[in-house]
Amino acid sequence: MLYSPEPMHIPDGxxxxxxxxxxxxxxxxxxSMAVSRTNKSLGEKQVPLMGVMAAFIFxxxxxxxxxxxxxxxxxxxxxxxxxxxxxxxxxLVMTAVIAVQGLLFQDGxxxxxxxxxxxxxxxxxxxxxxxxRSVSGANRIFKLGVAGIAxxxxxxxxxxxxxxxxxxxxxxxxxxxxxxxxxxxALIGLGEAVITVAALSFVLQARPDLLGENSESAKGSKxxxxxxxxxxxxxxxxxxxxxxxxxxxxxxxxxxxxxGSARSSAGPLAGYMIPFxxxxxxxxxxxxxxxxxxxxxxxxxxxRTLQKKTPVQNRKP
Amino acid sequence: xxxxxxxxxxxxxxxxxxxxxxxxVVVTIAFILxxxxxxxxxWLAFGLAWLFLLLVNALSNxxxxxxxxxxxxALPFALVAIxxxxxIPGKPVSTxxxxxxxxxxxxxxxxxxxxxxxRSWLSVQMAIMLVAVARFPDIVHALEHLxxxxxxxxxxxxxxxxxxxxxxxxxxxxxxxxxxxxxxxGSRSGGSVAWRARVAGNMAGQLFLRSYERSDRVxxxxxxxxxxxxxxxxxxxxxxxxDYVTAVLAISxxxxxxxxxxx
Amino acid sequence: MTNVIAxxxxxxxxxxxxxxxxxxSFELCEGDKVALVGPNGAGKSTLMLHLNGILTGQGDVxxxxxxxxxxxxxxxxxxxGLVFQNPxxxxxxxxxxxxxxxxxxxxxxxxxxxxxxxxxxxxxxxxSNYRDRLSHHLSVGEKKRIAIATxxxxxxxxxxxxxxxxxxxxxARRTLINLLRELPITMLVSTHDMKLVEELFPRTIVMDExxxxxxxxxxxxxxxxxxxxxxxxxxx
Numbered sequence: 037m038l039y040s041p042e043p044m045h046i047p048d049g050x051x052x053x054x055x056x057x058x059x060x061x062x063x064x065x066x067x068s069m070a071v072s073r074t075n076k077s078l079g080e081k082q083v084p085l086m087g088v089m090a091a092f093i094f095x096x097x098x099x100x101x102x103x104x105x106x107x108x109x110x111x112x113x114x115x116x117x118x119x120x121x122x123x124x125x126x127x128l129v130m131t132a133v134i135a136v137q138g139l140l141f142q143d144g145x146x147x148x149x150x151x152x153x154x155x156x157x158x159x160x161x162x163x164x165x166x167x168x169r170s171v172s173g174a175n176r177i178f179k180l181g182v183a184g185i186a187x188x189x190x191x192x193x194x195x196x197x198x199x200x201x202x203x204x205x206x207x208x209x210x211x212x213x214x215x216x217x218x219x220x221x222a223l224i225g226l227g228e229a230v231i232t233v234a235a236l237s238f239v240l241q242a243r244p245d246l247l248g249e250n251s252e253s254a255k256g257s258k259x260x261x262x263x264x265x266x267x268x269x270x271x272x273x274x275x276x277x278x279x280x281x282x283x284x285x286x287x288x289x290x291x292x293x294x295x296g297s298a299r300s301s302a303g304p305l306a307g308y309m310i311p312f313x314x315x316x317x318x319x320x321x322x323x324x325x326x327x328x329x330x331x332x333x334x335x336x337x338x339x340r341t342l343q344k345k346t347p348v349q350n351r352k353p
Numbered sequence: 354x355x356x357x358x359x360x361x362x363x364x365x366x367x368x369x370x371x372x373x374x375x376x377x378v379v380v381t382i383a384f385i386l387x388x389x390x391x392x393x394x395x396w397l398a399f400g401l402a403w404l405f406l407l408l409v410n411a412l413s414n415x416x417x418x419x420x421x422x423x424x425x426x427a428l429p430f431a432l433v434a435i436x437x438x439x440x441i442p443g444k445p446v447s448t449x450x451x452x453x454x455x456x457x458x459x460x461x462x463x464x465x466x467x468x469x470x471x472r473s474w475l476s477v478q479m480a481i482m483l484v485a486v487a488r489f490p491d492i493v494h495a496l497e498h499l500x501x502x503x504x505x506x507x508x509x510x511x512x513x514x515x516x517x518x519x520x521x522x523x524x525x526x527x528x529x530x531x532x533x534x535x536x537x538x539g540s541r542s543g544g545s546v547a548w549r550a551r552v553a554g555n556m557a558g559q560l561f562l563r564s565y566e567r568s569d570r571v572x573x574x575x576x577x578x579x580x581x582x583x584x585x586x587x588x589x590x591x592x593x594x595x596d597y598v599t600a601v602l603a604i605s606x607x608x609x610x611x612x613x614x615x616x
Numbered sequence: 617m618t619n620v621i622a623x624x625x626x627x628x629x630x631x632x633x634x635x636x637x638x639x640x641s642f643e644l645c646e647g648d649k650v651a652l653v654g655p656n657g658a659g660k661s662t663l664m665l666h667l668n669g670i671l672t673g674q675g676d677v678x679x680x681x682x683x684x685x686x687x688x689x690x691x692x693x694x695x696x697g698l699v700f701q702n703p704x705x706x707x708x709x710x711x712x713x714x715x716x717x718x719x720x721x722x723x724x725x726x727x728x729x730x731x732x733x734x735x736x737x738x739x740x741x742x743x744s745n746y747r748d749r750l751s752h753h754l755s756v757g758e759k760k761r762i763a764i765a766t767x768x769x770x771x772x773x774x775x776x777x778x779x780x781x782x783x784x785x786x787x788a789r790r791t792l793i794n795l796l797r798e799l800p801i802t803m804l805v806s807t808h809d810m811k812l813v814e815e816l817f818p819r820t821i822v823m824d825e826x827x828x829x830x831x832x833x834x835x836x837x838x839x840x841x842x843x844x845x846x847x848x849x850x851x852x
Contacts, residue, residue, distance in 0.1 A: 047427035049473030087511020088568035095519035234554015490710035570705040579722035
């Protein structure tokens with residue numbers, strides 16, 4: 037097939053409006069930050085570079101390789117984009133890719149695009165770059181290994197948050213959708229990891245200057261490490277919790293007023309869900325969005341107060 | 354691969370085609386928003402929304418069934434919502450056994466499930482309509498008018514421009530791989546998964562470098578024509594009276610849908 | 617006669633210390649149509665990139681009466697219309713109109729002036745009805761002509777073309793040759809196409825290994841078989 041969609045693109049109608057709006061708020065804040073940051077770092081070249089790179093990611097998503105029994109592994113690209121271009125540029129590039137996928141190919145809805153960008157573009161870049169940045173001083177093999185793990189985790193995180201949004205919208209049951217999404221994407225994530233590592237390895241060999249000390253890739257602040265690790269930890273700890281003990285997560289969500297507390301006790305697949313619209317107060321939703329933004333903002337600020345990597349001075353012979 | 358493999362625009366003369374792209378984008382978003390706001394089970398409103406959709410199809414001279422034929426794109430995703438059939442409390446409609454569980458479909462569950470599907474089905478059709486009646490560069494212009502940051506719209510414009518070029522390169526790389534994927538008589542071909550993955554990764558890396566170098570050349574071409582860091586764009590669209598009238602009419606109809614849906 | 621371009625003793629090395637230009641000097645007068653020939657790696661493209669300041673080396677580049685410096689780059693770039701070899705690099709906007717409008721737009725002209733310039737430029741390359749076409753739909757030949765229009769819209773004093781006929785089928789090549797013949801503008805064209813040189817350009821500059829080894833009437837240079845052979849060229 038000329039264009040094959042990923043199972044993470046949420047179409048219109050599957051997310052509740054409030055969830056959609058909260059995701060848009062987070063996405064808009066992060067994109068605005070990305071716009072102003074890339075302005076300063078890439079300067080004049082940013083437009084042609086990011087433009088062509090966006091086309092690259094889109095095209096690279098078509099490179100596949102057969103895994104087993106008709107399935108194939110292929111690339112989402114968030115971690116790769118962030119590692120190669122720097123975190124903020126990576127986010128803008130992925131935003132453009134997801135926007136075109138939604139607009140032109142209806143892969144992903146228009147109203148829910150904020151959520152899709154958040155899951156597939158922003159979170160993947162944060163984890164991909166954050167974890168890679170943490171080993172910037174290490175030797176090549178180690179860096180590549182971490183990049184692979186980062187790529188895999190980025191896909192898992194995207195899947196996790198997608199599942200979370202579907203649950204919060206009353207579209208899916210928590211204990212079904214989280215394991216299902218994670219399971220499917222664990223395999224896809226392997227493909228992501230392998231292609232990301234192989235591509236990075238190729239570039240490190242052919243043009244090491246692009247990923248070296250003076251590159252965009254190395255100049256991101258250390259706050260990304262905090263962001264990347266934090267999101268990874270959330271995913272790693274909450275996923276099994278959500279799958280096996282949905283009661284716990286449900287209780288937390290109920291206490292926070294996200295979900296109504298009507299329960300039915302008709303067996304393992306009994307649902308705890310009431311359509312989201314009916315029971316939540318708008319103020320709690322806004323509070324939640326502000327809270328998340330504040331946490332992310334603090335993470336980035338924390339990175340700026342930490343020592344930034346200073347560029348190596350070139351000495352003329 | 355033909356150069357319009359990625360085009361979704363159908364070049365026909367019609368009232369809708371002639372409308373300003375901003376109107377088309379705004380009405381599309383309003384329609385999708387309206388679907389999201391309609392409550393579960395608002396079947397009359399959903400039905401009228403579908404009529405609205407058919408009207409747009411007809412006015413665009415693309416045939417009444419144009420979007421219908423393409424509307425099942427998002428169907429596989431419906432699987433995600435299937436648990437809703439069993440998990441919402443209500444009157445049981447039917448019961449059956451799946452592996453070791455006893456599943457009961459409730460009427461509220463069915464209502465919710467069908468509502469999700471109908472909303473999605475209606476919305477995706479309007480999105481299909483949008484790119485069929487507005488050229489993609491014009492949609493980008495509309496986004497710029499609607500205050501999307503210009504760096505983002507420019508990246509999207511570049512993406513669109515170079516998409517075909519780069520995908521063509523991917524296909525050439527894939528064909529080269531094909532041509533070299535022979536099997537010696539009597540032995541199994543294909544290599545290990547790890548090897549295949551490495552080849553794929555090398556292709557990605559190769560494509561990355563080519564793209565990076567191309568972006569350098571594009572940058573030089575931009576410099577040669579006076580680019581000095583601040584990109585200027587020209588959006589050759591003027592809103593006519595008919596655009597305003599159509600927009601107001603469409604939005605009013607959509608608001609009417611909202612009222613009907615809550616009666 | 618005024619010089620449109622004058623290059624004096626230009627030296628340039630790339631980052632990897634490869635010396636691409638080792639002291640290049642020449643002059644172009646108004647109305648000159650000059651071919652630049654030589655083997656691959658001679659430094660032709662490198663030289664062209666110096667003419668509008670994308671690369672800067674040691675030595676002088678004079679455009680009109682002004683010496684090329686950082687400060688007057690924008691003005692120089694409006695005077696020297698550089699057309700690259702690969703039209704996919706030159707056409708980077710989604711539509712033809714936007715691409716041809718890019719130059720005048722960045723010169724600060726008003727919307728009406730820009731539109732007028734686009735029309736004139738497309739007329740000059742005989743492609744007025746391509747105004748609203750999408751760039752990625754065009755054939756190579758069409759792209760090359762639009763690429764010329766994208767610099768013509770800036771009203772340059774000189775057109776510098778890098779391998780314009782490369783990759784064109786005979787029909788597209790013929791169309792291009794007719795176009796170049798009709799354009800009443802000073803031209804410097806690098807090419808491997810010796811028949812093109814013979815047909816269109818009264819003067820030829822031969823480059824090899826970063827230096828100019830011959831500069832004179834095309835007739836004389838094409839008759840000098842020892843010169844041609846020494847620098848990897850063939851008679852048409």
